[in-house]
Ligand SMILES: *[C@@H]1O[C@H](CO)[C@@H](O)[C@H](O)[C@H]1NC(C)=O
Ligand SMILES: *[C@@H]1O[C@H](CO)[C@@H](O)[C@H](O)[C@H]1NC(C)=O
């Protein structure tokens with residue numbers, strides 16, 4: 001292949017390929033045509049890891065309930081072996097899964113949060129928000145925002161003494177990236193007592209719109225993300241009768257929040273060259289820039305959607321270092 005030509009399909013380790021094939025079959029089986037999810041079947045296949053107080057890879061975990069009536073809880077990731085004079089920022093993390101699937105105790109999310117927590121180091125709050133279609137827009141955003149309020153108002157004994165809530169980052173991938181953005185907008189209009197959102201890590205956010213973009217058409221039969229599947233996800237998430245130009249999906253469209261007047265955290269947008277959603281994510285980046293926000297674009301030309309969940313993908317390790325740098329850079333701008 002000539003050097004200046006980009007490959008037409010991503011280079012992936014065979015173990016990752018097998019895993020992706022299993023996930024694809026799994027999704028095919030649980031996403032019903034009538035817009036519902038086969039939850040009993042999801043339960044059977046769900047690879048869950050319990051919280052463990054005994055540190056593993058330098059991190060211990062604990063599940064904390066916010067509101068049992070709506071099953072709102074988070075998994076706390078605490079790096080151990082950190083000198084007590086080192087200040088720990090907090091990352092409030094929203095997992096992906098098209099608003100309809102997965103949870104903080106899903107094996108791959110548990111693993112990636114552990115990795116980020118020890119490598120950066122930071123305390124991570126990984127949120128278990130409600131899922132669609134049983135719970136539609138704006139339940140997920142409400143749960144995200146209520147988590148911030150809970151952290152602001154509640155004394156949580158499990159937080160190490162050197163945790164700094166005035167250096168909070170919102171982070172999320174895919175639907176979680178969408179969620180982080182909307183929570184950031186709400187947080188911008190709110191004065192917290194202790195908590196302060198200073199940064200956002202927007203990892204391949206799930207964004208939509210009625211009009212198809214060039215990358216969506218070119219990568220239509222993509223890995224994990226296909227038009228058929230994303231259309232299904234939006235339908236399950238948005239209220240009955242809504243379309244994808246809703247402000248939740250088309251965040252840069254005419255119905256979008258007027259963001260230039262909202263306090264918005266410094267942001268890093270992460271884009272993959274084999275992700276059908278990439279055009280929308282670059283548009284999101286441009287829109288933030290036009291709105292006068294501090295934003296940086298991080299491009300990985302050879303990666304698929306959700307690449308960073310797979311340790312065997314080399315860019316996943318590079319990305320861990322970028323998160324570390326971003327958190328350090330932004331944290332340094334804020335003193336207590
Ligand atoms: C969707 O299909 C499933 C399985 O066929 C059925 O149990 C469920 O009641 C249907 N739901 C709706 C809203 O049509
Ligand atoms: C967002 O909405 C506007 C107005 O409906 C539309 O012109 C634009 O194409 C949409 N953006 C995307 C990416 O679909």
Ligand SMILES: *[C@@H]1O[C@H](CO)[C@@H](O)[C@H](O)[C@H]1NC(C)=O
Pocket residue numbers: 296322323325326329
């Ligand atoms: C962190 O700051 C350095 C120095 O200003 C800059 O070169 C680097 O790109 C920044 N990294 C990130 C991930 O923001």
